[in-house]
Amino acid sequence: MAVSAAHAWTTHAIGTWQALNALPEVRSEPMVKAEPLASFLKDQGPVLEGLLQQEEQWARGHIRNYPARPEVLSYRHDKDADPSVWVHRFLSAVRANPNMPLPLYLQLQPTPQALADNHRPGLTWQDVSLHKDAHMADNKFVALRDAEFVSVLDVIATASDEPDYGLDIGLWENNATEFGQNYGFGKQPLGDPKHPASSQVSFHSGYFHESPLMYASSGALRRTFPEYRLHLWQTLARHAMLSGHSYWGWRFAGWAMHYAQDLTQPYHASVLPSRSVASMWWGDVLALTGLPQAKDEAYAQVSGRHAVLESFHQQSLLSALHKGELNHPHLLAFANLSKDQGRLVLTEFSLRDDVSKSAYAAADELDALVIKTFPMMGNEAVNGAQSVTNYSAIAQQSNPATRDALDKNLRDLSGNFGRVTRAIWRRLR
Numbered sequence: 001m002a003v004s005a006a007h008a009w010t011t012h013a014i015g016t017w018q019a020l021n022a023l024p025e026v027r028s029e030p031m032v033k034a035e036p037l038a039s040f041l042k043d044q045g046p047v048l049e050g051l052l053q054q055e056e057q058w059a060r061g062h063i064r065n066y067p068a069r070p071e072v073l074s075y076r077h078d079k080d081a082d083p084s085v086w087v088h089r090f091l092s093a094v095r096a097n098p099n100m101p102l103p104l105y106l107q108l109q110p111t112p113q114a115l116a117d118n119h120r121p122g123l124t125w126q127d128v129s130l131h132k133d134a135h136m137a138d139n140k141f142v143a144l145r146d147a148e149f150v151s152v153l154d155v156i157a158t159a160s161d162e163p164d165y166g167l168d169i170g171l172w173e174n175n176a177t178e179f180g181q182n183y184g185f186g187k188q189p190l191g192d193p194k195h196p197a198s199s200q201v202s203f204h205s206g207y208f209h210e211s212p213l214m215y216a217s218s219g220a221l222r223r224t225f226p227e228y229r230l231h232l233w234q235t236l237a238r239h240a241m242l243s244g245h246s247y248w249g250w251r252f253a254g255w256a257m258h259y260a261q262d263l264t265q266p267y268h269a270s271v272l273p274s275r276s277v278a279s280m281w282w283g284d285v286l287a288l289t290g291l292p293q294a295k296d297e298a299y300a301q302v303s304g305r306h307a308v309l310e311s312f313h314q315q316s317l318l319s320a321l322h323k324g325e326l327n328h329p330h331l332l333a334f335a336n337l338s339k340d341q342g343r344l345v346l347t348e349f350s351l352r353d354d355v356s357k358s359a360y361a362a363a364d365e366l367d368a369l370v371i372k373t374f375p376m377m378g379n380e381a382v383n384g385a386q387s388v389t390n391y392s393a394i395a396q397q398s399n400p401a402t403r404d405a406l407d408k409n410l411r412d413l414s415g416n417f418g419r420v421t422r423a424i425w426r427r428l429r
């Protein structure tokens with residue numbers, strides 16, 4: 001089945017900064033000392049053997065359709081091995097892409113102030129990511145030195161982007177990677193196995209509330225695993241903090257936040273918004289069950305609208321940040337603390353019962369507004385033209401009531417993004 005391969009929120013770091021900066025306890029958190037992953041593993045490797053074993057048992061007992069991790073991947077720490085071997089074994093034990101560079105670095109918030117204050121050497125997109133395309137090439141990355149002290153908020157925000165840099169690509173047995181053959185995840189359930197970005201979709205989406213007919217037509221929809229990733233990175237975050245490795249504690253925390261943030265995006269919780277089962281023609285169902293060409297167009301259009309929405313939102317956030325307008329309503333929306341009332345912490349199962357449920361419920365209205373605001377734009381975005389298109393200029397041409405409704409929807413979703421981010425902070429603190 002083809003699914004939308006676009007990233008859920010193009011730059012998670014921007015939302016994470018706004019969401020957490022709203023909490024005084026985050027702003028007053030003492031700086032932490034950066035250390036390479038190998039240093040954390042050198043100190044904690046023997047303890048991680050047991051911890052990751054328990055984590056595997058938890059996943060087998062709690063995650064729907066969980067593909068068990070082959071025993072041979074269990075983490076074993078050999079103190080005499082090369083540090084690069086420790087890292088490789090760790091990434092294999094958590095079944096992430098073992099080629100992730102994971103340097104010590106920060107992403108800079110793109111405000112005039114943050115850019116002017118920076119004194120660290122720059123890094124390129126290729127230094128931090130495995131993706132060949134340059135879609136994040138505008139982000140400002142800078143290198144950290146080993147043992148340098150750094151703000152917790154900057155560590156978390158930077159890390160909250162990182163799962164989209166390749167951590168979860170190439171993990172399936174038909175992705176033509178050597179590790180994918182060994183990881184035991186099976187064949188890629190959703191999207192094109194030859195397209196790297198689509199190989200991460202089943203970890204970054206949660207289709208928990210589709211209709212029985214949709215599930216009946218494609219069992220692949222039941223094989224999405226954000227809960228597994230969220231629990232794993234939270235377990236490691238908590239352990240790293242308690243064992244005196246706060247930098248890795250907060251970096252893992254940022255990774256955990258990413259998956260919850262992704263699920264606040266309606267296009268990551270609903271496969272075909274605006275097409276209720278009642279309106280699906282029989283051809284749709286046939287296509288889902290085995291005649292993909294009849295259905296590909298509908299998916300491509302949804303994917304295109306997803307990309308248009310994100311580009312529009314991203315452009316408005318960046319334009320506010322570049323001008324230093326930190327009180328722009330789209331930025332403030334991430335810091336809407338009234339969203340937190342009564343939902344202060346987030347468990348693994350909140351992803352399914354709360355986060356993806358709200359996102360699924362919002363999908364039809366949002367999709368209809370995208371169609372109205374950007375008529376005919378879906379196909380263009382699919383063809384890669386979104387980076388040069390001025391979306392706010394196009395939105396200006398639409399009916400003001402539609403535009404306001406779309407803005408309100410986006411602010412509401414950003415509020416949910418902020419809420420889940422703070423809920424994970426509170427759970428780990």
Ligand SMILES: [Zn+2]
Pocket residue numbers: 007008163164204258262
């Ligand atoms: Zn993602």
